[in-house]
Amino acid sequence: MNTPFPPPDLTPVFSPEVVAQRVKDLGTQIATDYRSLLEPQELLLTIGILNGAFIFLADLVRAMDIPLEIDFVRLTSYQDRLESSNYVVMLKNLEKEIKNRHVLVVEDIADCGLTLSWLLDYLRQMGPKSIRLAVAFNKEERRRVELAIDYVGFNVEKDFLVGYGLDFAQSYRHLPGVHKLKASS
Ligand code: 5GP
Ligand code: MG
Numbered sequence: 001m002n003t004p005f006p007p008p009d010l011t012p013v014f015s016p017e018v019v020a021q022r023v024k025d026l027g028t029q030i031a032t033d034y035r036s037l038l039e040p041q042e043l044l045l046t047i048g049i050l051n052g053a054f055i056f057l058a059d060l061v062r063a064m065d066i067p068l069e070i071d072f073v074r075l076t077s078y079q080d081r082l083e084s085s086n087y088v089v090m091l092k093n094l095e096k097e098i099k100n101r102h103v104l105v106v107e108d109i110a111d112c113g114l115t116l117s118w119l120l121d122y123l124r125q126m127g128p129k130s131i132r133l134a135v136a137f138n139k140e141e142r143r144r145v146e147l148a149i150d151y152v153g154f155n156v157e158k159d160f161l162v163g164y165g166l167d168f169a170q171s172y173r174h175l176p177g178v179h180k181l182k183a184s185s
Helices: 016-035 054-062 114-124
Strands: 010-014 044-050 068-080 085-092 102-110 130-138 151-155 178-181
Touching: 010 016, 016 054, 016 102, 016 130, 016 151, 044 054, 044 114, 054 068, 054 102, 068 114, 085 114, 102 114, 114 130
Parallel strands: 044 068, 044 102, 102 130, 130 151
Antiparallel strands: 010 178, 068 085
């Protein structure tokens, strides 16, 4: 017998249609903002954070009709229980130079904010012309560090979400809508 999919322990939060429309609108807005910033021949550099941002980035850039390039970083963060601090480790670095470039960081979700604030500090040291941040989902309530987000797809509660790039033990990233795990509410 086939296993039901998506499984019954998921509760829908945003339908695929709602997510797709919002991301399209956000891409249009971002493109409008950058159109006046970019000089002739200049390309925006979008940086996606692997793995979670790959779907959001793919949809977002296809709604942005401006010249741009795409690069990725891969980060992982560890919690040090003794020091009650977080370490971020870069598993894959940028391939493009960002000095003097307009940079848009694209992430799936802002939670505590530690990963993103670490990455923004790291990128700022390399002298970009500007850095903005776009996240598909924002859990403001969970923030532990200050984080300025320029573009938010959806503000969400603190439930654990899956789908649209977000995983649970690497599963569910490919679901086109967003769901919460029943156990997390
Ligand atoms: P933080 O902002 O806490 O440093 O880390 C954010 C990262 O935690 C995200 O990139 C994502 O990988 C993970 N994360 C935070 N909230 C959720 C969630 O609701 N669902 C999933 N699947 N991952 C989450
Ligand atoms: Mg992530």
